[in-house]
Amino acid sequence: MPLQLRSLIRPDATLELSLAEVPQPVPATQDEVVLRMEAAPLNPSDLGLLFGGADMRQAQASGTAERPVITAPLSPGVMAAMAARVGESMPVGNEGAGTVIAGGASPAAQALLGRRVAALGGAMYAQFRAVPAAQCLPLPEGATAAQGASCFVNPLTALGMVDTMRREGHTALVHTVGASNLGQMLNRICLKDGVPLVNIVRQSAQAALLREQGAAHVVDSSSPDFQAELTEAIAATGATLAFDAIGGGKLAGQLLVAMEAAIARRPGQGYSRYGSDVHKQVYVYGSLDRGPIELARGFGMSWGVGGWLLFPFLQKVGPERVQQLKQRVADELTTTFASHYTKELTLAEALTLEAIASYGRMATGEKALIRL
């Protein structure tokens, strides 16, 4: 029987990762197709569901090389937060690519037979997956599964940031993990579309990498003059919107302070005890730091910090806009939206302590691909 990766939180406060045997899927409706999965990325957005908040530093391996089992303990606090999924063995994997081997009777499903497609929808860490034809993106002729596996999450997230910027009346962007796979993609989009972008990185090597890729504004948060350098870059671009994948710590507040200081330099900005009346926004879309978000004041009263996620964004803009964005991804799959993998793993290899220690770090610029 085909294998599917599963994440289970047991009532004894233990996470258990394993490969389950599941029935071979068939098209359940006339609009469904069945993919023989070929590749699926390990995105940061997959790891929350995969690890369930368990302490992976204490993970232990058991089982066999073909059927590995990983266990790891959950703290009481995390266990309480996970109450709703205790005992429910959950499939994982937001996106991937594969070849359509069966389809329902509808023309849309039949048209995909034999095609290599990318798909979004969970449970992609599996050998087979049935999905609605409408959720598939047919890959351009000659595209490999590795090229297509990350078609959705990073590309649509990066495009969604630029779209959100325009929809909410901003004219430039700040991105706090500039050197990440997503950050490099966003940099390519902004260069192509003429959108001023401030890239924040955490090491000078990352700054050099982004500058080589044409980035005009790169600020290194490890610099002793970070706040001043950030303010300069924000003033140069006029950015009043930032997307932050880090979450915890002081960064969101530092961004607001830098934006407010940059606005204060604009001509005609006199003193107001409430700060400028220009709205400054930070959207937190990730949690690389799960600690508290600390906003030290000093940015006036026209500000917002909030969560941002891809799926609510796609719902908000509607199917027509989503289709346009998807088409752009397909058209620029090997250029703007190229993903780069530093490690390839089989399903079984993904459940080894060594692999988890590597992809679990979510190190900037590193990304693993599961070959199915």
Place this chain on the structure above:
Amino acid sequence: MPLQLRSLIRPDATLELSLAEVPQPVPATQDEVVLRMEAAPLNPSDLGLLFGGADMRQAQASGTAERPVITAPLSPGVMAAMAARVGESMPVGNEGAGTVIAGGASPAAQALLGRRVAALGGAMYAQFRAVPAAQCLPLPEGATAAQGASCFVNPLTALGMVDTMRREGHTALVHTVGASNLGQMLNRICLKDGVPLVNIVRQSAQAALLREQGAAHVVDSSSPDFQAELTEAIAATGATLAFDAIGGGKLAGQLLVAMEAAIARRPGQGYSRYGSDVHKQVYVYGSLDRGPIELARGFGMSWGVGGWLLFPFLQKVGPERVQQLKQRVADELTTTFASHYTKELTLAEALTLEAIASYGRMATGEKALIRL
């Protein structure tokens, strides 16, 4: 010459409060009227401009009883933030009430001659003030200056909270300073309009006061079970929006956590690693605690925290809606929108160390009125 209260930040990092002699104002346009000011409240929103961030615990008095002068030092950090107002002697006072003693030629200005009106617009801590007729609200027959002095800031802020709730699709409210003058007013509005309201107070005596006034949901933040009690009250009301005057500390995050926990109890809410998809919002409209806002996570990804101010709100809803809100204030001036003062001061008495120590505390339920 008439007196006007002034706040000056000197280049030597000293705040100086004094009474300046200013020319008797006359109508500068045909639409202006001149008020002989009679009363003006010391609102928390006035104190930022008045004190300029100076350390008032170190304030010193000089001058005479008729022309007192108060000085207080500013820290280097505050001084840097106040750069734009150094050397500029600023009048203070957002609102007040007085009698119209002169008017321009326009019918609107002439119609107000001899009327007692409330006015909004700064520089109200003065014996006379010229304002556009359109900025005046004629008080009902028989209303006193004390009754009319606080017509705008608190009433329109409280009405603005309920309006914002409706405009942004929420159905209930949380207010974090329930026993304040504004909080008691908001409680009366919500009772009258049938809006479920959770009142947070900081002492049990304040809880009793609000319950006597008909409040159904009062939570005491000094309770050891505060988080659980807050969650219960939020679950009972369905509140997903809070207005917070405190700002610094953990409260905004606690509100989001309580809202998310209350939403999780609703039928049909299964586990999602991103939390519920119900948007939860906290608007910070004050800074009783000027420390950092600390948001400990645990409320999913559908959330926002941001600044909220009366004036941008009024601009957003437009003049027609503002007029409706003002008319409601006039109609319910001595009931829903009654203000209660615990201290009355002359202009000169307002500039004494004793008075500043009292109104500078912004203690809940205490409010001072300047008799002009």
